[in-house]
Amino acid sequence: MIKFNCDRCDMEIELDDALAGTKYECLNCGDVNRVPSAPGEDPIPFEHDDAVDNKRVDKAAKAGFPPDFGPETRVLKVRRCWFRSRVIRFSLMVLVGLISIVGLIWVPVTDKSVWYYALFGPLLLWSVALLSWWWIDRLSASLEITTKRTIMHRGFFSKSSSEVVHDNIRNIQIDQSFMQRVMKVGRIGISSSGQDGIELQVNHLKKPDYLREVIDLYRPL
Numbered sequence: 001m002i003k004f005n006c007d008r009c010d011m012e013i014e015l016d017d018a019l020a021g022t023k024y025e026c027l028n029c030g031d032v033n034r035v036p037s038a039p040g041e042d043p044i045p046f047e048h049d050d051a052v053d054n055k056r057v058d059k060a061a062k063a064g065f066p067p068d069f070g071p072e073t074r075v076l077k078v079r080r081c082w083f084r085s086r087v088i089r090f091s092l093m094v095l096v097g098l099i100s101i102v103g104l105i106w107v108p109v110t111d112k113s114v115w116y117y118a119l120f121g122p123l124l125l126w127s128v129a130l131l132s133w134w135w136i137d138r139l140s141a142s143l144e145i146t147t148k149r150t151i152m153h154r155g156f157f158s159k160s161s162s163e164v165v166h167d168n169i170r171n172i173q174i175d176q177s178f179m180q181r182v183m184k185v186g187r188i189g190i191s192s193s194g195q196d197g198i199e200l201q202v203n204h205l206k207k208p209d210y211l212r213e214v215i216d217l218y219r220p221l
């Protein structure tokens with residue numbers, strides 16, 4: 001058996017030797033802990049080589065981020081973009097909305113008022129509805145990076161989340177259309193070992209390559 005204390009709450013945790021070097025979520029406080037190797041066993045090269053561990057601390061800390069070891073802390077949390085990821089559609093909708101408002105204001109000074117209402121009324125509704133929908137969409141997902149995991153929060157009214165532990169990440173994929181590349185937004189997809197396909201995916205994120213770099217600081221690369 002392996003015995004160690006939780007990084008955050010200090011609760012004593014006892015686990016089977018087979019779990020050495022993996023990550024364990026504390027049942028008491030939820031903190032993700034690295035499981036040390038069992039006494040008398042060969043240390044697991046990556047997790048417990050002091051030299052390597054120090055390098056890892058440096059990697060995140062050097063870049064000015066919270067250190068990789070110790071209790072789990074939040075590194076950053078980002079929301080989706082509203083305007084940036086749909087510049088053309090967004091500008092068009094704002095324009096349609098403004099033209100409709102101007103059109104409706106001019107209604108009183110014309111004789112053909114019914115036609116103005118019939119034309120600009122629905123146009124205004126359309127632009128307001130789409131812009132609001134994009135706003136709700138923006139609030140419906142966010143990405144949180146901690147020193148140990150990346151968590152995707154989903155849902156506007158009801159909340160759900162899924163997460164990937166950094167040590168288990170197999171690949172971080174970024175997808176950007178041409179326009180998204182110009183505006184520096186994109187979709188980030190994370191797949192982890194032991195899972196087929198992409199496990200966690202968020203679209204319309206600002207500077208996805210920067211997010212990947214931050215996550216990489218906490219990965220055993």
Ligand SMILES: [Zn+2]
Pocket residue numbers: 006007008009010011026027028029030031
């Ligand atoms: Zn704990």
